[in-house]
Amino acid sequence: KSFVYDVEFYAEDAGRTDNEYLARVCETAIKAGATVLNIPDTTGYCLPSEYGAKIKYLKENVKGIESAILSCHCHNDLGLATANSIEGVINGARQIECTINGIGERAGNTALEEVVMILKQHPYLNLNTNIETSQLYGISQLVSDSMGVYTQPNKAIVGANAFAHSSGIHQDGVIKHRETYEIIDPKDVGVTESAIVLTARSGRAALAYRAKHIGYELTKLQLDVIYSNFLKFADRKKEIDNNDIHEIIETSHIYKEIISA
Template identity: 50%
Template sequence: MSHTIDSNRVIIFDTTLRDGEQSPGASMNLEEKRRIAMVLEELGVDVIEAGFPIASNGDFDAVREIGRTVRGATVAGLARASKKDIDRAWEALSGAARPRIHTFISTSPLHMKYKLQMEPEAVHQAIADSVAHARNRCDDVEWSPEDGSRTEHDFLCRCVETAIKAGARTVNIPDTVGYAVPEEFAALIAMLMNRVPNIDKAIISVHCHNDLGLAVANSLAAVGAGARQVECTINGLGERAGNAALEEIVMALRTRHDNLPYSTGINTEIITKASRLVSTITGFVVQPNKAIVGANAFAHESGIHQDGMLKHAGTYEIMTPESVGLNRSTLVMGKHSGRHAFKEKLKELGFDLGDNAVEEAFRRFKDLADKKKDVFDEDIVALVDDEVGRSNDRIRFVSLQVIAGSRGPQKAELELQIDGAVHTTTAIGAGPVDATFNAIKQLFPHEVRLQLYQVHAVTAGTDAQAEVTVRLEENGKTVNGQGADTDTLVASCRAYIHALNKLLTKRQKTAPAALSA
């Protein structure tokens, strides 16, 4: 892609699978990454940053698998400014239809002195060498100056010019620590556009973090100043306060086209589907008042607002729920619904499951319908997400019976299937959840630290399903697990088991200094 194709076309570079995964507890396995990549391609993302190949065998496998599977989008792999990193990235990407090597090095005085312990001249030479080496491997090379927004302007211009001269087709300017404000960041991009003599030979990209809540604002300001690629993540996922949210970038450009006359190739009707999938896989629940994809994004409780909405939706809605894939249900489900209706509902909700997965989901749906009078779309989404991708789990939930109440002691009778064999135990604890988790530890001894236990209702009403998120930490590695059930304790047990299974299969990381930009 280049400016000559469409000067107002903004390339959407999604880094959910790389930068998003750096959120504590957001680590994903290969199958989970593949599912997200497929949705990102359906969404119309231009570039999918699939991982950091040298970081671990798991990252390498994910980049290689996604590169082989995705055919429409460019697939990028991250590499530091070293031949070893770049060669490993190319090894993972060599089977991709549209590969990109994304290489980076720090350029701010602070990072060069304390992180790299390198002099500016050495950094400058490393840029020339690494980009040239990457370009010898791959036609599509992107280069990033880590902590670019805090880099001295003269040095930044020199480095950008050198990267482009060495073969970078995209130059990404990161606000790595989320320090910039919109006017300042736009001025930085404008300065580069004006001062770098060969700037027209590359696409200028931006990658903004949200530490001050300005990632989206900074990104849009940069587009106005000439940037034509935005690096972002689904739900704004990312380390610390996260990244610029893809859904907010895209819908801002679409809704305010009068003020921001730029376009993307995003199929916005897939946004809600992508958001739900990323939330389910990572266990990071989307806050209710989150823009675009939050549960309350299109809810109107105020009497004045409701009155206006009834008269004309445009009084309080600047975009429609349907425009982001939040469609009104036309098929009501209940205990009398059959397999065919259930399959149609799954298709309507965007699920494409194999026959065995459909049967298991239908069985759980019928169990749920016996407990709930009305089964909402959200219930089915939670139910299916609780099952998909868990067929290879070593530990599987069978049954749970809990004695709780103020008198105590709280006791849990638990039955699990472990490596194909069924085991039963009884445990007590300081509350029903503690007793349940103690029972799991008795049946499958392990030493972990519970970092997070979170419960939220999938729908309204006392018969609502509970969706529980559990975060476990072991030897510095964290995973999230989720479970859903009308019984909060059963959901809690399922969530803990899910997290434990992820820990058992979690890849070993060598943890190099990643680009947090």
């Protein structure tokens, strides 16, 4: 404390530590000058209810706690790092130690982008981060590229599939009204737009949408014909791109009818 203003005390393996004992340790740290009490779930063991209760206990039972900030530091060994951190701030913590893309020891740490968007999407919690969310996707890509660490496609918020729809029912819903299957506007995290991915599971609505996007306005009867050909093509290929759609339409027996419309 004589060297720096902010002193953070890190209670190693606090997640598995008896709450009463942990409270006495935290009191000692505060008396010694700690301004931040970091409560790590070092092994990623805690359930959200357990971690939240631990933070609440410390908030209510540590003498002098009003002069310090309770901090969450959660590991993701059971996939609960983000959930535990959110429970922590709901119960009185005011700092979350997190990383971009959840990168960290073993299974990783709490993902910054997940925490930020959870709090943004639930404004009634009154927990604001003041982070410019439109930069999240870009910084995620920068970190991934710089570290050479691949981000899984289904990663929440920043994964390649986070705003991609390939199921026919979902595609139809998103085309009609984006909020049907998306609680976040892609632009809010720096993604240009949602993606309608054409696969063998896609329906007519998605095919018509993509065809229109590349210049083909199909009638219902024309769409039925093209969709039949599309399914045959999709059985042979994982994902159908715009060039494939051109080929499907141009090789159909109704091509001249379509372009003359």
